[in-house]
Each structure stands twice: as C-alpha cells, then as structure tokens.
Amino acid sequence: MRQGRTLRLAAVTALAALAATACGGGDGGSDDDRPSASAGGGSAGTGLTLPSLKGEKLEVAAVWTGPEQANFTKVLKEFEKRTGATVTFVPAQDPIVNFLGTKIAGGSPPDVAMLPQVGAIRQAAAQKWLKPLGPEAKAQLAAHYGKGWQDLGAVDGTPYGVYFKAANKSLVWYNSAAFDNAGASEPKTWKDLISTAETISASGVTPVSVGGADGWTLTDWFENVYLSQAGPEKYDRLARHELKWTDPSVARALTTLAELFGKPSLLAGGTNGALQTEFPVSVTQTFTGGDQPNAAMVFEGDFSAVNIAATGAKIGTDAKVFPFPAVGGGPAPVVTGGDAAVALKDGKGAQALLTFLASPEAARIWAAEGGFLSPNKSLDKAAYPNDVQRTIATALIGAGDDFRFDMSDQMPxxxxxxxxxxxxxxxxxxxxNPKDVAGAQAALEAEAAKAYKD
Structure with missing residues (x-):
C-alpha cells in the first residue's frame, strides 16, 4: 500500500472514553493487577510452533534504547527459551537504513531489523535487502492482523514486514496537580488548548514541554494539526508529494502551530530550551517537581508512558491524558506509527523470529511492561498494565482498516x-522563527522535491 495511514478512529468515542478513564482516579495498574508475561489471554490456542534453533546465533538491529531496548530484549529472551537460539540485540543509529547499508556493504547484515518507517521498508526492498515472509510468518500475520497492517508491511504485493509495535501519536499527557492548581480543564479544540496554556502560565507553571531537539516530535505536531485542519484527502496527497509544501493548506497549518511556537513563554525553557530538549526529557520534566513541574503538559504518543513511569508518577492519577484537540472545525486527529520486523538473511532462524513476533505471545510480553501498543488483534487487552493503555489499545484495534499512517514515516x-x-x-x-511561514514552506518544498527525485 503506497500511502501509509493515520489512525482515524471510527470511535472518537473510544478516545473520549480514554480521557474519561484517565480522569477516573485509579489507573487499574497496581502490581497486584499487573499480568505476567506468561499470563493467559489471546494467545491461548493459537497453535504457534517454533523450530529448534539450538546452536544458531541471530542478530536483531533496532534504534531502541533505554526501556524500549530492555523490554524488547525480554521478548528476545523468550524466543531464545523456546528455540534454543542465541539472539544478540544490535543498537542501530538513526536513520537505520543508512546503518543497514553500511552493515550490508561490509558483509555483516543483522538477521532481522526493526524498521520504524514505511518508507524505510520500501527503500530496503528496492535495494533487494529484504527477504519475503515465509509461510509460517504469513500464517501468523493472517490470523492476528487486519489487512491494513498487513499491507503496510508489503511492497508491490510481497509481504516483508511484521508490525510488532504500533503507536497512537495523538495524545497530550498532563500533570494533573498542575492543571488542578491552575483551575484548568482538558481542551477539546486548538483554540481551547492555547487558552488553557495561558491559564496555566498565569498560575506560575510553564504550560507546554516540547522535545524540539528530536525533529520527529515536530513532524508529529505538524501532522496532527494538518490532518484535522486540512482533512485526510490533502493529508494523503501531501504524503505522496502530489501536493506541494507551498500549498495554502500547509501555510494554514504552520500559522496555527505558530500560535503556540511563537509564544516562548508558553514553552518550557523558551524557544532555545525546547530546541535543546530531547523527547525523553520533554516527558519526564512534565512529571517531576510535584505541582510545580517544568511544564504542565507534553504532546506525544502512548509510548510516553514508559518515561512517565520512570518518574514515579502514576498514570491515571498523577499523569492524565487527553486526545490531541480538533483544529479549525475538523475532527480530532489521531496519527499512528509503528515498527516493523524484517528479515535481511535467509534461513529458518530469521523467519522463526518473524513468526514469533507476529504472534500474540510475543506482544503480550512487552505489553505487560507498558509503553507499548500492539496492532495484533488477538492480544488480550488484559495484558496491558493499566486501564488507560487498555483503552488506547482497544481504540486502535477497533479502527479496523480505517486508518492512515504517520506522514513523515511514509516519505523518503x-x-x-x-x-x-x-x-x-x-x-x-x-x-x-515561527513568523517565517513562507520561508519554512519554501524550504520544505525544496527538500521534498530533492528527496522524491532521488
């Protein structure tokens, strides 16, 4: 499928339920309630069988670090236990396609890689680096994934990727104590968001944390505004570069963003501080300092839960969440992303790992740790550690095939x-410099034209 997708939940009601759950007091995630990796659920009776790989050594490359790497390693350890293989996690640099290109040129590609962009799958397939999914992996994919997610891992009809990890990238997490002290409520529209930010600022707390040192967070800001304001048709056309970045719809979205970015007093650390703040810090600084944090709210995906948990804040009480607000009269946007496992080497080891990653058994291990969302429709929602994440997961699966993918992840x-x-x-x-909308548009179009030409 050439166009990726952005999760357009037929259930805005599910997201409303998300906000209601987050505000309901308990997070449903106490240690007593937390399911173990071996708990029963959607994996029961799936008939997953894996070959003996005793003595085989596999390498898996991904850009994950910190808690993500640690949790994925738990998944790989279970695969080792079931097959007898030895699996080594290989830390990769971003962009991972360049990293893999170097490895392949040197004759030492990893067996499996986790690709975080649809465009990366297409690029790797065009370079003939990827091995098609084998029959066992395809069977797991057919049994547990909707057609939309299957199509995202395919190129020209050939399936290469298993989307193991998904993300809802249209959530705003907030420090409930800071909101309560300011008398602020959850905004439903962009106009309300700016008003809420001003209210919180007047209370003595900087309202918004932006991880501007990581450019991908800024693409997510743009995509959410653009999808809601311009609509899905233009979103798809811009993603394919059938619509130029000099289009008036892009100017409107950038002008809207400037309503926030153009007010440094609303950003933690001001403009310079935002540009020096990496994503993990943008989250943690929102949930440390009690009711006087460095910022009262931070925009990013469900995976922020891992960073929130690291602060000791409790999701659902200390840390609450609301959907990204609607912009310009459009519906509230919901953007999704994901990481797909692909094989770069022939052999039953790589194919067995892809088969395992396509199963609910593998998804359940990381789901229990938090900060993870699976597109695997057979995964029991009880595997998630709290009600907030269960609601996010239910909304994702409930969308079926009616969704789109992160725009920047579709592009070269x-x-x-x-x-x-x-x-x-x-x-x-x-x-x-958020005043220079025309300059930003011209630069975006020049860069896009070059990338699509190459």
Whole structure:
C-alpha cells in the first residue's frame, strides 16, 4: 500500500472514553493487577510452533534504547527459551537504513531489523535487502492482523514486514496537580488548548514541554494539526508529494502551530530550551517537581508512558491524558506509527523470529511492561498494565482498516526520517522563527522535491 495511514478512529468515542478513564482516579495498574508475561489471554490456542534453533546465533538491529531496548530484549529472551537460539540485540543509529547499508556493504547484515518507517521498508526492498515472509510468518500475520497492517508491511504485493509495535501519536499527557492548581480543564479544540496554556502560565507553571531537539516530535505536531485542519484527502496527497509544501493548506497549518511556537513563554525553557530538549526529557520534566513541574503538559504518543513511569508518577492519577484537540472545525486527529520486523538473511532462524513476533505471545510480553501498543488483534487487552493503555489499545484495534499512517514515516527517509536534515531540520528552524511561514514552506518544498527525485 503506497500511502501509509493515520489512525482515524471510527470511535472518537473510544478516545473520549480514554480521557474519561484517565480522569477516573485509579489507573487499574497496581502490581497486584499487573499480568505476567506468561499470563493467559489471546494467545491461548493459537497453535504457534517454533523450530529448534539450538546452536544458531541471530542478530536483531533496532534504534531502541533505554526501556524500549530492555523490554524488547525480554521478548528476545523468550524466543531464545523456546528455540534454543542465541539472539544478540544490535543498537542501530538513526536513520537505520543508512546503518543497514553500511552493515550490508561490509558483509555483516543483522538477521532481522526493526524498521520504524514505511518508507524505510520500501527503500530496503528496492535495494533487494529484504527477504519475503515465509509461510509460517504469513500464517501468523493472517490470523492476528487486519489487512491494513498487513499491507503496510508489503511492497508491490510481497509481504516483508511484521508490525510488532504500533503507536497512537495523538495524545497530550498532563500533570494533573498542575492543571488542578491552575483551575484548568482538558481542551477539546486548538483554540481551547492555547487558552488553557495561558491559564496555566498565569498560575506560575510553564504550560507546554516540547522535545524540539528530536525533529520527529515536530513532524508529529505538524501532522496532527494538518490532518484535522486540512482533512485526510490533502493529508494523503501531501504524503505522496502530489501536493506541494507551498500549498495554502500547509501555510494554514504552520500559522496555527505558530500560535503556540511563537509564544516562548508558553514553552518550557523558551524557544532555545525546547530546541535543546530531547523527547525523553520533554516527558519526564512534565512529571517531576510535584505541582510545580517544568511544564504542565507534553504532546506525544502512548509510548510516553514508559518515561512517565520512570518518574514515579502514576498514570491515571498523577499523569492524565487527553486526545490531541480538533483544529479549525475538523475532527480530532489521531496519527499512528509503528515498527516493523524484517528479515535481511535467509534461513529458518530469521523467519522463526518473524513468526514469533507476529504472534500474540510475543506482544503480550512487552505489553505487560507498558509503553507499548500492539496492532495484533488477538492480544488480550488484559495484558496491558493499566486501564488507560487498555483503552488506547482497544481504540486502535477497533479502527479496523480505517486508518492512515504517520506522514513523515511514509516519505523518503532523507526527507522525513533523518536527524538534522529534511523535514526534521526545517521544522526545527521554524520553531526558532515561527513568523517565517513562507520561508519554512519554501524550504520544505525544496527538500521534498530533492528527496522524491532521488
């Protein structure tokens, strides 16, 4: 499927339930309630069988670090236990396609890699680096995934990728004590968001944390505003570069963003501070300091839960969440992303790991740890550690095939997925100078035209 997707939940009601659950007091995630990796659930009776791989050594490359790497390693340890293989996690640099290209040129590609962009799958397939899914992996995929997620891992009809990890990238997490002290409520529209930010600022707390040092967070800001304001048709056309970045719809979205980015007093650390703040810190600084944190709210996906938990804040009580607000009269947007496992080597080891990752058994292990969302429809929602994450997961699966994918992740990686270049760099420059909407548009179009031509 050439166009990725952005989760357009037929159930805005599910997201409303998300906010209601988050405000309901308990998070449903006490240690007593937390299911273990071996708990029963959707995996029962799936008939998953894996071959003996005793003596085989596999390498898996991913850009994950910190808690994500640690939790994925738990999944790999279970695979080792079931097969007898030895699996080594290989830390990869971003963009991972460049990292893999170097490994392949040196004759030492990993057996499996986790690709975080649809565009990266297409690029790797075009380079003939990828091995098609074997029959066992395809059977697991057919049994447990909707057609939309299957199509995202395919190129020209050939299935290569298993989307193991998904993300709802349209959530705003907030410090409930800071909101309560300011008398602030959850905003439903962009106009309300700016008003809420001003209210919180007047209470003595900086309202918004922005992880501008990581350009991908800025693409997510843009995509949510653009999808809601311009609509899905233009979103798809811009994603395919059938619509130029100089289009008036892009100007409207950037002008809307400037209503927030153009007020440094609303950003933790001001403009310079935002540009020096990496994503993990943007989250943790929102939930440390009690009712006087560095910021009262932070926009990003469900995976922020891991960073929130690291602060000791309790999701559902200390840390609550609301859907990204509607912009310009459009519906509230919901953008999804994901990481797909692909094989770069022939052999039963790589295919067995892809088969395992396509099963609910593998998804359940990480789900129990939090900060994870699976597109696997057979995963028992009880595997998630709290009601907030269960509601997010239910909404994702409930969307069926009616969704779209993160825009920047669909584009050539040189434009939409490279630190310090392309869209990431231009939007960082825009954060520095949000008055220059026309200049940002021109720069975006120049970078996009070059990337699509290449």
């Amino acid at each position: 990686q040189s434009f939409g997925g490279t630190p310090g270049k392309g869209e990431w760099k231009v939007l960082q420059d825009f954060l520095k």
